[in-house]
Amino acid sequence: MSSFGYRVRCRLRLHRFDGNPLRRRSDRIETVAVLVSLLLFVAGLWPAAGLGRQAYQDGLRAELTAPYRRAVAAEVVDTARPAEPGLGGQARTVRWRVANGPPRTGQVVLPPAAPPGSRIEIWLDAAGRLTDPPQSRVETVTVAAFTAIGVMAGVSMILLVFLVGLRVLLNRYRDAAWERAWSLADQRWHRPKQG
Numbered sequence: 535m536s537s538f539g540y541r542v543r544c545r546l547r548l549h550r551f552d553g554n555p556l557r558r559r560s561d562r563i564e565t566v567a568v569l570v571s572l573l574l575f576v577a578g579l580w581p582a583a584g585l586g587r588q589a590y591q592d593g594l595r596a597e598l599t600a601p602y603r604r605a606v607a608a609e610v611v612d613t614a615r616p617a618e619p620g621l622g623g624q625a626r627t628v629r630w631r632v633a634n635g636p637p638r639t640g641q642v643v644l645p646p647a648a649p650p651g652s653r654i655e656i657w658l659d660a661a662g663r664l665t666d667p668p669q670s671r672v673e674t675v676t677v678a679a680f681t682a683i684g685v686m687a688g689v690s691m692i693l694l695v696f697l698v699g700l701r702v703l704l705n706r707y708r709d710a711a712w713e714r715a716w717s718l719a720d721q722r723w724h725r726p727k728q729g
Contacts, residue, residue, distance in 0.1 A: 558711075560704045567700050571693045578689035586682030593674030600668045602660045606630050610644065610652050628654065632662050640664045 551565065608630035615624060623643040631637045642656060642664065659665040 558708070560708055560711075564701065564704055567697060571697055575689060575693055578686060582682045582685035582689070585685050586678045589681040590674060590678035593669060593677055596669045597671065597674060601665075603657050603665055603668050605655050605657055605667075606632075607653050608642075608656045610648050610650050610654060611639065613650050615646075628656060630656060630658075632658075635662070638662065 548561075548565075551562075608628040610626055611629050612627040623645050625641045626644040626648065627639055628642055628644075629637050629639045640656075640663075642654075644654065648654065657665050657667045
């Protein structure tokens, strides 16, 4: 028998409505809070899926209605400066040629390892200026997935903080009740010293 399975069964036995006379009121309150939290977690799946779907549709719209962009080959024309720690890329000068036009130059961020004369792909807008690449399907799916996961993580954290806080309060109440019960038992069973 695995220890995880044993712990799960113990937790299920702890939180059940079985009419056990040894279950305290605080145990029943905790059980109701766990059940309500589970229901709220399941109910949170619907908004998370809806927001993920909305993010996906927005990404598809951005893919399809983005301004005109085209990829062209460019050549790195300058040498890289010594790399500074913590920087992933440097602004480097590249040169490209537009059809039937003079060569143009511009600045793009490249890794320092790109040697002069190497060929890279850059993106141009309709006027022939440098622009960002269009949003890809992978980016769209990633943003949608992280949106849904982020919503569920937020819901989970709120419910977890609620349950932990409730358990701390109930444990304080249980400890105080335990102390009162022992104090009453001590008074009841206390025998006067015989002298």
